[in-house]
Amino acid sequence: MTTYIFGALPDLEEGDIFPNRKALTEAGIHKVLMGGIDGNPRQGASSIVLNGGYVDDFDLGDEIIYTGHGGNDPNTGRQIKDQSWESPGNKALLVSELHALPVRVTRGYKHHSAFSPKSGFVYGGLYQVTEHFEDRGKDGFLICRYRLQKIQPGSTMPPEPIQSLPAGNEDSKRQTSTVLRIVRDTKLSRELKALYDYTCQICGLRITIKGIGYAEAAHIKPLGKPHNGFDKADNLLCLCPNHHVMLDKGILTLTDEFEVLGGEYEKVTFKADHALDGENIRYHRAHIFINE
């Protein structure tokens, strides 16, 4: 079983140039030699390559509409049948979206955009998958599409808002579309969500989208001014979106015994490897909770 490294790599910087796909593989950026999506349906996709393989790709630099794989005639590069969300790489990109994993993006010389190199392959930095939708491509077959937005280096903010819509053909009609609240996750929040298998610690709900779990990591004592909480496991809960909002807005809070105040649920559920710092709970109760 191969393990993928997600996110930044040591000694790799945006703009680094590689002569061919073999060099990308050797650098550990993109392990598969031919595939455009590097990953599997269980762990997610760590990297994609854009190299003109699919006619429906759309590249604005900081925002990319990427086409999933499958249904493509390798000789002509045109679609000859429908794509599926169940294809390994397509499902891997869904996992990357729902678990907020960073995706490395590399552009090749055959990719048509202002950002592609004249020869070889250029590393373009980290992106977040912010949306997936089904569309009818230029060749008339269903395609799996993903919106990727650039993670600005050093920024803790979510990616820039959507700049424009893909240039689909006139009669293309979206079959389904899923846009989640864009949350920038840290390595720690991803680990915590995986520990709880994307199950809410307050209500036990486990949301799945196309079979993939979705949860949010919620800070008890908020980060940044004026609260200055820490991004540490003892300040984090794995929650469903509703209970995340309710915690953030102070509709509910916790007692020192981890009972839930202000809701219909009784007690927070914990895994063995996870404990909270009581200081964070007391802070939330005193400064965030709205006791109405």
Add this chain to the structure above:
DNA sequence: GGGCCCGCAGGG
């Protein structure tokens, strides 16, 4: 530039 064809590595 396009067509052909021989690949590799990963995953079922």
Add this chain to the structure above:
DNA sequence: CCCTGCGGGCCC
């Protein structure tokens, strides 16, 4: 094993 995939080198 077999199948697949945004290679790559060669020819024209």
